[in-house]
Amino acid sequence: MFQLSPSPSPSPRLPTTASPTHLLRLPYCRGRPGFPTTPKTRGLSFARFVHLLSSGALGAGVVGINGSTLPRRLRKLTISSCSTQPSVFMGEPSDPQNSIAKVPLHFDVQDSLSYARAHWASRSHIAWDVKDNNSSVYLIASQMANLRVSNDDITGYDMKVQLEQDMCGLPGNVKQKFPHIRSYSAFRIPSSVDAEKLLKCQLAVMCFDAHGKCVNATGLQLPGVLDDLFSYTGPLGAVFSKEAISLHLWAPTAHVVRAYIYDDQFNQDPSECIELKEEIGVWHTRLPISREGCYYVFEVSAYHQSTLKIETCMVNDPYARGISSNGKRTLLVNIDCGSLKPLGWSELANEKPELLSFSDISIYELHIRDFSAMDYTVNPEFRGGYLAFTCEHSAGIDHLRKLSNAGLTHVHLLPSFHFAGVDDDKGKWKYIDEQKLSTLPPDSEEQQAEITAIQDQDGYNWGYNPVLWSVPKGSYASDPSGAHRTIEFRKMIQAVNRSGLRVVLDVVYNHVSASGPQDEFSVLEKVVPGYYLRRNADGYIEHSTCINNTASEHFMMERLIIDDLLSWAVDYKVDGFRFDLMGHIMKSTMVKAKSALQSLSKDQNGVDGSKIYIYGEGWDFGEVAKNGRGVNASQFNISGTGLGSFNDRIRDSILGGSPFGHPLQQGFVTGLSLQPNGHDHGDKSITDAMLAASLDYIQAGLAANLKDFVFTSHLGESIKGSEVLTHDRTPVAYASRPTETVNYVSAHDNETLFDIVSLKTSEKMSLDERCRLNHLATSLIALSQGIPFFHAGDEILRSKSLDRDSYNSGDWFNKLDFTYESNNWGIGLPPKAKNEKNWPLIKPRLANPSFKPQKEHILAAVENFKNLLKIRYSSPLFRLRTANAIQERLRFHNTGPSWIPGVIIMSIEDGHEDQPGIAQLDPVYSFITIIFNARPAEVSFSIPALRKRSLLLHPVQLTSGDGLTRTSSYEPSSGSFVIPRQTTAVFVEARDRNTCSG
Incomplete structure (x- = not known):
């Protein structure tokens, strides 16, 4: 068996066939149509760079096009990749059949090592999607990354081992761990192979036909075998004792690991260089305790599939607990040191x-x-x-x-x-002239232009x-x-x-912000290339999250x-x-x-x-x-784990549409069918049906989106939450416990609540109405079962001037004013990159002074929000702890085909200590009724099931500054309610009648 060299020689260059002619920069977008959050590139400049080689084959790590022959009319390019036949679509990606051209990307064995389509999935098995049982398959290794495929043969290897196909397929544990390769052919690794040494090499598998011609070849993905051989539960990072500091780095594919020690964060020259020792994939060394407060970086030499080279990288400790400014070096810091702890x-x-x-x-x-x-x-x-x-x-x-x-x-x-x-160094930040921008028109383009110009330096x-x-x-x-x-x-x-x-x-x-051996922000890929980041079928990093999954x-x-x-x-x-x-x-x-x-x-x-x-x-x-x-x-x-997840169903039904739909699509609160905004939702029968369907979504959400909660649908049917289906036929409800549902209508992604209400409602609507609808949307979340979630500023009518993705829009668009003087509406058109297509809708709204709240509106919104919280925490009935409790106690009224559109009525019942049945939870209130009226006018109705109750308006609302809500009333003999427009009214039945007295 060959020996590994402790000091790798300079890496060879790629073969000339891997030279790209031209690169094309492709912007990458996360997700699919209807996906409920925005892409989070968050200021990173990245793309999939793709090229076709002069030979017509794919180049290393990328797909692409020969720029010299690309017709000017071809403006769009979509990559369709699978293990058997990747393609490039030129034209409209959403309609490949009508695209201008489809170019198959044919396999070329000479460039095959640029891929990693095979998986060393366990110590004993390699998985590869090849079906030709007449070929001979070999594992090839080169300790210095000298593998070359030319003239249908392989050169530069140090070892070549024939593999035997396992006709039983991959072991069950491999299929379970890697379901995406479960159908691949399985090849056994001879037990005589020293896998630990091979994993430090450039590796490939190759198919040879009966004439000895190489007909297929590819690199290997290694996470499976690395887990098999090197899973480790011992110490990692810098470990402090009274006498010493020990460093531990998991890097089983590394040839050499060194630690460079610096006395401070500024010295260019290290005071010491230490070569670490390896034991079962973990490199370690020991430093005197006097090194506490110094800095270090690791130097890791390892083979990188992304470059087909052995690369030597300077990298921070993935287990760093302290770093220098901008993370140039890792700080040797004992996080448990008393001097780092505030008093108390x-x-x-x-x-x-x-x-x-x-x-x-x-x-x-x-x-x-x-x-x-x-x-x-x-x-x-x-x-x-x-x-x-x-x-x-x-x-x-x-x-x-x-x-x-x-x-x-x-x-x-x-x-x-x-x-x-x-940048951690504030001295390098650039700033806008706030005074200048504040004098510009509310619908001007100038503000966003100035912010955009410095957005990566602020x-x-x-x-x-x-x-x-x-x-x-x-x-x-x-x-x-x-x-x-x-x-x-x-x-x-x-x-x-x-x-x-x-x-x-x-x-x-x-995801992580960077990968590969060169990027200054890359960490994990420099330490164990090809392990921490998820690869696709071709061996390239997946980017569906936004980048570097x-x-x-x-x-x-x-x-x-x-x-x-x-x-x-x-x-x-x-x-x-x-x-x-x-x-x-x-x-x-x-x-x-x-x-x-x-x-x-x-x-x-x-x-x-x-x-x-x-x-x-x-x-x-x-x-x-x-x-x-x-x-x-x-x-x-x-479901059933106790982990919470965001409920996008209630958000979309309350507001209308989805974050990736048309911005004028209306919902329950924003005027669907009741106050049309001019957007073509269909005729009245369609919008009425849409509004009725939203009732089921919202009722499910109010009941913590429990999949087994039974209620009456808008069609009058008794159904479970999981039987209510979305537009793509997936269940609306999925939770098993109330705390598995996080209900919300707004978050940092997308427009603020005030902005989306202002965008979706009719331009003819008054500011007072919009403020009431803002509060109504918040109340549906605040008074729901499950866990309510609010975006900072919902309670002060926060605006980002209709910016739908303010991740890099600076302080100007993201301002929060807790003095309540301004809500930040009308500070200029939002940044062009994310919002330009909506500017025609945004501009007239920003220019209209009637859209801008005054301080009295903001103060009222704060008071209303606090009141919602007070009501929620006035009774445990708003915070039921189990699915059974919700099913026993919570009921919806005004359901079925004869419902009053735009009105949701929910009641919660408590037990009594001296009576059989459900247990008593609330010593103050025995029964609560909540009515959400999204209609633009007062509504009156009778609910027979709520007759002869001792219901009074909640004391918090009785004494609130919202005079309209205070007019809400209940008449017990007929079970009749009168609820003013765009109002949430909460009625309670007190065990002590004096509790609800004015």
Whole structure:
């Protein structure tokens, strides 16, 4: 057997046949039509670069076109790729049959090593989608990456081993782990092969016909065998003891790993270079404890399939707990050091706001910079950062306290780990002239032009560009060097908790911002090329999330996710996690993560893991759809796990359409059938039917979207929530427990609630009506079973000037004003890149002064929102803990074909201590009726089932400043109600009649 060289020689160049003629930059868009969230490229400049070689074959890692022969009329190009016949469609991607041309991308054996279509799926088996049983198949290895295919033969190899086809197919455990290759042919690896050494080589499998001619060849995808041989549960990262620091890096395919030690973050020359030792795929070394506070980077030499070379890369530790400014180096920091803990940190677990049940949770989604960047009541040095949350007398903190006092329980912070897109060095940021922009017309293009010109050099980005998951982002710290970010992040958590709110972190484990051996933000691919990121059938990275999908089905990727979550929970005492694109993560990973977090205890870990809530986006699309890569954490698959997922059904039925539909499509609240906006929804019979169908969607959502909840549909049929079907024939309801549903109408993605209501409602509607509809939409969420979720600013009529995707739109469009002076409407047309197609709809609305709320409207909205929270937390009947409790107690009225359009009536019944039947939960109220009236006029009706009740308007509404809502009435003898226009009225039956007296 050959020996591996400890010092690889310079890598050879690609064969000349792999030289592209021209590159074509293709913008990449995540998802499919109707997918409920926007793409999260978040400021990254990327595309699929594609080319055809002069030979007509595909080049390495990309698909493409010969620019010299491309007709000018061909403006669009779509790649259709499968393992057998990739193609390029030129023309309209949505209509391939009518495209101008379809070019098959034929297989060329000379360029076959650019692909990795075979899988070394376990120690004993290679899987390859070849069906010719008459060919001889070989495993080929080159320790120095010298493999070449030419003249139907292979050269440059150090080892060539014939493989025997296993006619029984792949083992069952391989098929289960990798369902997308379950039908591939299986080839046995001889037991004599030293797999551990081979995995450090350039590898290929090749088919030779009876004449010895190479008829097929490809590289190998290695995650299966790496998991088989090198799954590891020991220490990783920098581990501190009293005497020393040990470094551990999992890199089983590496030839050499070195650690360069720097005395500080600025020195160009390392003070020490250490070559690490390897044991079973883990490289390690030991440093004196005096190195604490120094910095290091790893140098990893390994074969990269993406370049067909052995590459030597400088890379941060994936388990970094501290970094230098902009993450140039990893900080040797003991995260448990007492000097990094704010005063009282060790007692914070005992100071956490009370949380008796996950059903008591309500969530307020907030971007760290939005919170204070333009709040002039905050210390200028703290604005836009962690320490703004420690300013006890700021307008923002005062606002959060108001919401907390009304009942709000959790603040969800958008990504706060180290991400690409914002420089940590504030001295390099560029700024707009706010005074100048404020003098421009409300529908001007100039504001967005100035923001766009500096958007990649300012201090703003949502942060969905992960680089290192386990380190706080430096741009939010007053000083990004050293351990300052750690201290300040902890102060933020402590301050928010002390204001009465728990903290949720937005985590983005489904993708990373960069890959490959060259990109400065690439980490995982530099350490173990081809392992952490999910590949397609050709061996190229999947990008369905937006870019560089990760593969949690691989053991060490799953471990990285779970270890990272535990670090945030223990080291930073966060109270929950929201998973971006959770459906791209395996269900088993999510279940293990939940179990690991819930095992944490105050005694052992300083936190109570049983109080940590997990939820996320359970969308099912891309390569993981329909369990394509294993059982994924989609809405339907996680039913019964206790994991929460966003309910897009109630959002779309309340507002109308979907985020990717026509912006004027109306819904229950925005005037569908009742106040048409001029958009062609169809004739009146169609819009009436659409409105009636929305009733079922909303009723299911109000009942926590429980799949087995039985109610009467708009057709008068008794149905389960899972029997109500969406337009694509999937069930509306999917949850098994109330806490598995997160109900919402707005989030950071897409327009704000005020903006979408302003866009979808009739231009003739008054501002007062729009404000009432804004409140009505919020009330449907606030008073639903399950967990209500609100986007920061919903309660202050927040506007982004109709920007549908403000991830990189700067402070100007993302402003939050907690002084209530302005809601940010009419500050210019939103950025062209994401909104230009809607400018003709947006411009007249922004120019119309009647659309802009005044301070009195904002103050009323804040008061109304607080009242909704007070009502929700006035009775446990709004927060029922089990599916059985909801089925027993919750009823809908005004259902069936004779329903009053635009009116939803829901009642919740409690038991009585001295009577048999359902248990008593609420000592104050025995019966509650909620009426949502979206109609533009007062409505009166009788409900026989609600006759002879002792119902009175809820005390919160009786004393509210909403005079119209106070006119809501109930007459007991006939069960009659009178509800004013566009109003949510809550009636309660008190056990003590004095409770509801004015």
